[in-house]
Amino acid sequence: MAFIPHTSDDVAAMLTLIGAASIDELFDEIPAELRAGSLALPAPLSEMEVGRLMAERAALDGRPLNFIGAGAYEHHIPAPVWAITTRGEFYSAYTPYQAEASQGTLQLIYEYQSMMCALTGMEVSNASLYDGASALAEACLMAVRTNRSSTSRRILMPRAVNTVYAQVASAIAGNQDITFQSVEYDRASGSTLIESLAAYKGQDFAALVVQQPNFFGSFEEVDALTDWAHRNGMLLIAVVNPTALAVLKPPGEWGAEAGRGADIVCGEGQALGVPLAGGGPYFGFMATRMQYVRQMPGRIVGRTLDSDGRPGFSLTLQAREQHIRRSKSTSNICTNQGLMVTAATIYMSLLGPVGLAAVAQTSMQRTADLVAGATAIKGVRRAFSAAHFHEVVLLLERPAAQVLADMARHGIFGGLDLSERYPELGHALLVCATETKLAVDIDAYVTALRGAMAASRAAA
Amino acid sequence: MENIPAELRYTKSHEWVRQVHNGAVEVGITEHAQSALGDLVFVEVPDVGRALKAGEACAVVESVKAASDVYSPIGGKVTESNASLATQPELLNQDPYGAGWLFRLETGLATDVSTLMSAGDYAAFLNEATK
Secondary structure: OOOOOOOHHHHHHHHHHHOOOOHHHHOOOOOHHHOOOOOOOOOOOOHHHHHHHHHHHHHHOOOOEEOOOOOOOOOOOOHHHHHHHOOOOOOOOOOOOOHHHOHHHHHHHHHHHHHHHHHHOOOEEOOOEOOHHHHHHHHHHHHHHHOOOOOOOEEEEEOOOOHHHHHHHHHHHHHHOOEEEEEOOOOOOOOOOHHHHHHHOOOOOOEEEEEEOOOOOEOOOHHHHHHHHHHOOOEEEEEEOHHHHOOOOOHHHOOOOOOOOOOEEEEEOOOOOOOOOOOOOOOEEEEEOHHHHHHOOOOEEEEEEOOOOOEEEEEEOHHHOHHHHHHHOOOOOOOOOHHHHHHHHHHHHHHHHHHHHHHHHHHHHHHHHHHHHHHOOOOEEEOOOOOEOOEEEEEEOOOHHHHHHHHHOOOEEOOEEOOOOOHHHOOEEEEEOOOOOOHHHHHHHHHHHHHHHHHHHHHO | OOOOOOOOEEOOOOEEEEEEEOOEEEEEEOHHHHHHHOOEEEEEOOOOOOEEOOOOEEEEEEEOOOEEEEEOOOOEEEEEEOOHHHHOOHHHHHOOOOOOOOEEEEOOOOOOHHHOEOHHHHHHHHHHHOO
16 A cells, blocks of 8 residues: 555545635634644754754754653663664654564563563563553552452552652542552651551551662662551552662562562563663563452553473453453553563563662662762752661752753763752752763762852852 | 243343342342353452342352442341352352352341342343343
8 A cells, every 4th residue: 555645636635525615614613713824933954954054053962961860761772772673674763553463572571571570570561551640540540440458449659659650640640539648758767657647547548659679769668568567457559669679679579578579569660671761661560479360551561382292372352451441441641662671581581680780779879979078068958867768868958950051061960959849948959970971070070060060058 | 031030020231139038038140141251250248237228239150251339239237258259269250149149148037028129020131122
């Protein structure tokens, strides 16, 4: 089939058939004020001219040193990851419609699911979801469906959970009459304390959400929180950073009770070989226990035998998906980020458990180095005392927005200003250094921050 | 000809009801329903103690092609669920009116199952539906 636009003869023939004199008359009923009018586009350019224009515009961005994390993390991506991912055999965004005809794609997703189970310590993983935020929303919906000891549609959502995730969960699940009770974090440690949960003890909630490390980069006491949730009849939803899982206890083993652990594990997969880009595309992941598999949304690839006894792969448990169960399906956002999952699977294969742990440990060390340098500056201190992963909150004696603007002039993205999300913290900055930041970069950060803080004292 | 036992009562959503004694009933899905669904791979039954309203979705029967809700034909409290179906969903295909029962309900003594369709009415309903 040739993708050729309609000729003017085609258009005339169609207009005649439906009885409209012109295209304008056809769209007559659209009010004039809703029309875009003239788009005033510039003249067309040749490929060479477009290439030059785009290169010039890209150069305007400069090559900033990025110390912003907050859910999207800049890690080194080995060259083979995208060289392999963009091969023709893989280069498709979705699960193919005739899934079983594409055994290679299904095998890759199956390997991905196996790796995610190994990382999370859970029994079953789906083929991925849209992103980390929507994965948490799906986890909340799933918890309400799954928790058979509770009919509650309420979820405990700590304020130390990524604020964007909490907003997305509220936007998606809120429309299904699910409500969220926020839980304060401890101002000294920057983590969620059991004492803060005491007010909800004995109340009916479907689940408690715990992010590890939390939005501030602080480690939560996941064992105690998991046991508390289970003792109070709640499921435990874990939101985790997959890089951190290389060095942390897997959520499947959280809590003192053997064989229980987290009930649903979800998170953002971008750190596994997906570039920051402009904020996407990324992918979400979700894993759970076998007993809950029929309530888990999304596609699942299973390994099976064909009629000749040969091993093969197929999509399984589809009867709960929207193309069959319509409005009663487990989810109506069934996007499987196939291409991003391909990159993540290759990334994890190349690094292996030892390589991923090295990324995690190096990132932690770089952030520790940054904290040591930054807190030696007058007017800069750590906000919280809890141990941290590769992200930390700094308190400044000057508005973070001004400090960031000064640092940006030196080509440094100095972190995320927390003043709108957590106004009670004052001038707070969320900073992340991964393994991509070398000693010279940390020095550049500290120098720029020192300059920005000194500028404020000079001005005062 | 469909197997539609005369002593049972039926719904338009293809559940059957057996009056065990006054105030207690057993519920399942009909021969026609299991046949339309095909080989079942999973059956989810309601928890014991759950209070059901008439018409409330309370169980799920899943085949490789579809998952369907089962609606409680009358209101009551679940006294027993068929635990065998968790490991042997095929019982429902093999013996829908016997070993494939889904759950038992305690209903009020005043509950009258005769307001539901008789075997004859259900046969006529199926006839009409398949015309």
